[in-house]
Amino acid sequence: MPVSAIDSLLFRNLFGTAEIRALFSDKTYIQRCLDVEAALARSQSKLNIIPPHAGEAITRACANLDLDYDRLSDETEIVGYPILPLVRQLTTACGDGEAGKYVHWGATTQDIQDTATVLQMKAGLEVVEAKLRAIVATLGELAKRYRDTPMAGRTHLQHALPVTFGYKCAVYLSGFQRHLERLGELRPRALVVQFGGAAGTLASLGDGEDGLRVRRALAEELGLGDPVITWHTARDGVAETVNFLALVGGSLGKLAMDLMVMSSNELGEVSEPFVPHRGASSTMPQKRNPISSEVILAASKILRANAGLCLDAMITDFERASGPWHLEWVAVPESFVVAVGALSQAGFVLSGLVVNTQQMERNLDSSRGLIVAEAVMMDLASHIGRQQAHDLIYDACNKTIEAGEGTSLFDVLSQDERVTGAISTAKLAGLCKPANYLGAAGRMVDDVLAYRAGPSDQPP
Numbered sequence: 001m002p003v004s005a006i007d008s009l010l011f012r013n014l015f016g017t018a019e020i021r022a023l024f025s026d027k028t029y030i031q032r033c034l035d036v037e038a039a040l041a042r043s044q045s046k047l048n049i050i051p052p053h054a055g056e057a058i059t060r061a062c063a064n065l066d067l068d069y070d071r072l073s074d075e076t077e078i079v080g081y082p083i084l085p086l087v088r089q090l091t092t093a094c095g096d097g098e099a100g101k102y103v104h105w106g107a108t109t110q111d112i113q114d115t116a117t118v119l120q121m122k123a124g125l126e127v128v129e130a131k132l133r134a135i136v137a138t139l140g141e142l143a144k145r146y147r148d149t150p151m152a153g154r155t156h157l158q159h160a161l162p163v164t165f166g167y168k169c170a171v172y173l174s175g176f177q178r179h180l181e182r183l184g185e186l187r188p189r190a191l192v193v194q195f196g197g198a199a200g201t202l203a204s205l206g207d208g209e210d211g212l213r214v215r216r217a218l219a220e221e222l223g224l225g226d227p228v229i230t231w232h233t234a235r236d237g238v239a240e241t242v243n244f245l246a247l248v249g250g251s252l253g254k255l256a257m258d259l260m261v262m263s264s265n266e267l268g269e270v271s272e273p274f275v276p277h278r279g280a281s282s283t284m285p286q287k288r289n290p291i292s293s294e295v296i297l298a299a300s301k302i303l304r305a306n307a308g309l310c311l312d313a314m315i316t317d318f319e320r321a322s323g324p325w326h327l328e329w330v331a332v333p334e335s336f337v338v339a340v341g342a343l344s345q346a347g348f349v350l351s352g353l354v355v356n357t358q359q360m361e362r363n364l365d366s367s368r369g370l371i372v373a374e375a376v377m378m379d380l381a382s383h384i385g386r387q388q389a390h391d392l393i394y395d396a397c398n399k400t401i402e403a404g405e406g407t408s409l410f411d412v413l414s415q416d417e418r419v420t421g422a423i424s425t426a427k428l429a430g431l432c433k434p435a436n437y438l439g440a441a442g443r444m445v446d447d448v449l450a451y452r453a454g455p456s457d458q459p460p
Contacts, residue, residue: 057099196230253300273352369409
């Protein structure tokens with residue numbers, strides 16, 4: 001029975017999707033191992049390392065193998081790895097001919113498992129990329145639509161300066177654009193074949209070029225890169241991939257945090273798409289909890305934790321690790337499932353996001369002009385100096401706060417001769433309007449929307 005949230009009957013579709021779970025299932029992993037064994041045999045046959053017919057026979061056996069999964073499971077528990085038990089069944093499936101003698105020729109367990117994992121990561125990254133591109137498109141639409149929609153910008157959860165909702169969306173968007181660039185840069189480094197034999201030197205195939213030729217041919221067979229050297233104990237490619245997923249999770253978590261706070265009753269600026277009973281409470285009928293954002297936030301934390309596991313897995317001993325490799329068996333599949341699940345939740349939220357522009361305007365005006373105190377200070381500074389202007393406006397802000405509702409910053413400033421002597425009442429009124437103090441926000445939105453990632457974001 002499932003014990004993890006990612007394959008739980010109850011939670012699996014919150015934390016993942018059927019598509020990504022299928023790519024990282026046990027049976028898919030074993031099939032990828034068989035794909036590697038078959039590709040290895042074909043490569044060696046083409047290069048006359050093993051008899052020409054052996055590659056075809058082993059490939060047929062891999063395609064038609066009726067695996068005894070119970071036996072495979074039991075023997076894996078004893079051996080500690082699934083490849084020896086798998087090779088036993090595959091060798092038997094090759095029949096009475098000599099092809100069975102050449103199964104797994106010159107390879108070691110980690111060659112097969114690592115390459116199978118890389119094939120899974122390759123397929124998983126294609127799913128991640130599709131989800132990323134969908135989010136980029138949706139955020140682009142939101143940034144464009146709300147380019148000039150003013151709202152309160154907040155620092156330390158307090159009103160800071162006015163921004164626009166389009167600007168916020170463009171900031172989110174820029175991060176996901178960079179993730180696509182990272183993905184393009186990551187692929188040629190991480191999606192490489194593993195074939196090195198027992199200690200990585202390919203000594204099993206002699207001291208000439210045969211081992212390197214096989215490795216190159218194997219990479220071509222599988223559509224992977226050919227590394228310059230064995231990476232049994234150089235795990236940076238796997239770690240980079242999982243850390244990339246954690247970076248995506250970080251951007252998703254920031255987005256989810258903002259949406260959760262903005263959807264609170266006190267702010268009410270956005271809300272997740274309405275689906276009957278989604279986010280409902282068992283006792284409070286009024287509740288519409290931001291469930292997708294909550295799941296995304298949890299996923300981002302899981303991804304960061306798994307990134308740390310893969311960094312730990314890099315600390316290997318000598319030419320074959322005595323344990324850290326096992327951390328990847330947990331972190332890699334889980335990270336892909338959780339990342340794709342979070343991306344899917346984000347896609348759902350953003351594609352149907354409810355944006356309450358009227359409430360944004362009300363919140364922007366709620367501080368009675370205090371949010372544009374800097375605008376007045378900067379203008380006044382050109383007349384009396386920055387520090388003196390800062391102190392004067394600071395005092396005016398305190399008076400506005402203490403006066404309470406009904407008194408605005410403009411009201412206080414318009415009664416101060418030091419201000420009105422330098423700034424006309426009409427200009428002061430304009431300076432105190434939040435929508436007039438947006439800086440280069442609109443231009444920045446345009447720049448992000450105009451940005452097109454270069455060739456580095458394309459698969460190799």
